[in-house]
Amino acid sequence: MTFTHAVFYRNMNLGHRGSPVRAVLEQSLRDGGAAAVRSFQTNGTVLLDLGGEGTHADAGAVVAAAAPLLADRAGYAGTGFVRSLDDVAAALDGDPFALTRDERTYRETVTLVDGGQPLPVELPWTDPRDLLDLVAVRPGVVLGVVRGGPGAGGDPNAAVERFTGGVATTRTLGTVQRLLASAARA
Incomplete structure (x- = not known):
């Protein structure tokens, strides 16, 4: 397989x-x-x-x-x-979260987006409540850092959809890393 x-x-x-x-x-x-x-x-x-x-x-x-x-x-x-899987792995190359990761980081996220326009903000972008940073854009992917904890943090999915007009879904960085590791073992 x-x-x-x-x-x-x-x-x-x-x-x-x-x-x-x-x-x-x-x-x-x-x-x-x-x-x-x-x-x-x-x-x-x-x-x-x-x-x-x-x-x-x-x-x-x-x-x-x-x-x-x-x-x-x-x-x-x-x-x-x-x-x-090659594109997913390439989106994570280097450490794109390094500039915004700090002690308040709750989750690092990978938001996949289809359709809409390119992200119209300069990166890194921080939401007004300081609960979300959008840190990097790759083809079809926006990487983010969420602060605030469960139920109180920023929402990368909503931000990306609002900015682009596209449709999005988000996974945590850990989920995506485990997915790539699982594929490599198959």
Whole structure:
């Protein structure tokens, strides 16, 4: 098995109302054309093996083919963001969080965005409440630092969507690092 792509679903929480259970998610992606699938955690993050010489376009086609199956089988109608694992790893190169990380840091985040316009603010950008820094932009990705703790911190997803007009989903840096490590072990 060689995982080459990941899908980051928006507003998916496996087993909850409006979201599939793990087996349905994985089977829907296999039925959509993936050679192998591994759901990672419960937040709608999935590794894809396209088989052979699968391309990014092929990964997008798999996710598109799985979308009506997920709607029919689980009532899920959200968006799946497809990224190559190489692009995800490249977005984290170096230490893009170093300039804004401090003792108040709650989470470092990776926000995937599709559509809309480029981020129209100079980086690093800090929200007026000092609970969120947007620190770097990579193709289809905005990196951020959240302060404030659970339920009281900044919201990178909302900020990125407001600025760009696109659709976004966010994962913690730790989740993305564990996803890349899991793919490397497969």
